[in-house]
Amino acid sequence: MQPSHLLTDPPDAPRLILASASPRRSVLLRKLLIPFTTVPATVREADGTGLTGRETAMLNAHRKARTVAKSVPDALVLGADTVVCLGTLLLGKPRDSSEAREMLEVLQGRTHEVITAVCLVELRSHRERLFYDATDVTFRPLNPSQIQAYHNKIDPLDKAGAYAIQEHGEDIVAGTHGSFSNIVGLPLEMLEEELKAGWPGLFRD
Numbered sequence: 001m002q003p004s005h006l007l008t009d010p011p012d013a014p015r016l017i018l019a020s021a022s023p024r025r026s027v028l029l030r031k032l033l034i035p036f037t038t039v040p041a042t043v044r045e046a047d048g049t050g051l052t053g054r055e056t057a058m059l060n061a062h063r064k065a066r067t068v069a070k071s072v073p074d075a076l077v078l079g080a081d082t083v084v085c086l087g088t089l090l091l092g093k094p095r096d097s098s099e100a101r102e103m104l105e106v107l108q109g110r111t112h113e114v115i116t117a118v119c120l121v122e123l124r125s126h127r128e129r130l131f132y133d134a135t136d137v138t139f140r141p142l143n144p145s146q147i148q149a150y151h152n153k154i155d156p157l158d159k160a161g162a163y164a165i166q167e168h169g170e171d172i173v174a175g176t177h178g179s180f181s182n183i184v185g186l187p188l189e190m191l192e193e194e195l196k197a198g199w200p201g202l203f204r205d
Helices: 023-030 053-069 097-107 144-151 180-184 188-198
Strands: 016-018 036-038 076-086 089-091 111-122 127-139 173-177
Touching: 016 023, 023 180, 053 076, 053 111, 053 127, 076 097, 089 097, 097 144, 111 180, 111 188, 127 180, 127 188, 180 188
Parallel strands: 016 036, 016 076
Antiparallel strands: 076 089, 076 111, 111 127, 127 173
16 A cells, blocks of 8 residues: 555554545645655445434544554544535435435535544554544535536546545535535544644654
């Protein structure tokens, strides 16, 4: 497994591993200027049946972090999961273009919530933090041709809710309230606070 971003760690800093294959999360995590490697977690994710959006995201983030942490107990492992919620309706990654179109038809002209949960696990020291952030996203009214035009610009099949706000988001989004990075896949503001409080050695002066 090739590291996505590898620098020389200070001797007192725990090694950070991102338990995700998401290029978007790697890009976001680099903004904190913390050295890390990526080890994608292979887990069966909860589909949200019988759970709230927060519970679903937190359960999946925990599963991802713990799965990878078992193989690297001395490292600090970061697992994350993002869900799109419209009331009690949870929207994951669409199975095909037809379902992707249906998702945007449901979201258009309405405000939904994007929840990203993060789990930090360091097994050797028996330390764990689990938290989430939520951001409101309001879509513009969209007709079928506008939805198709947007999907022609991106690949909606690997994105919860069939959209990516960082990719031509101005075409479909009227406004947001809360953390922008949380919508993309990591609540950087909250994550930085948690890391500085629990693992300050990760940061260079």
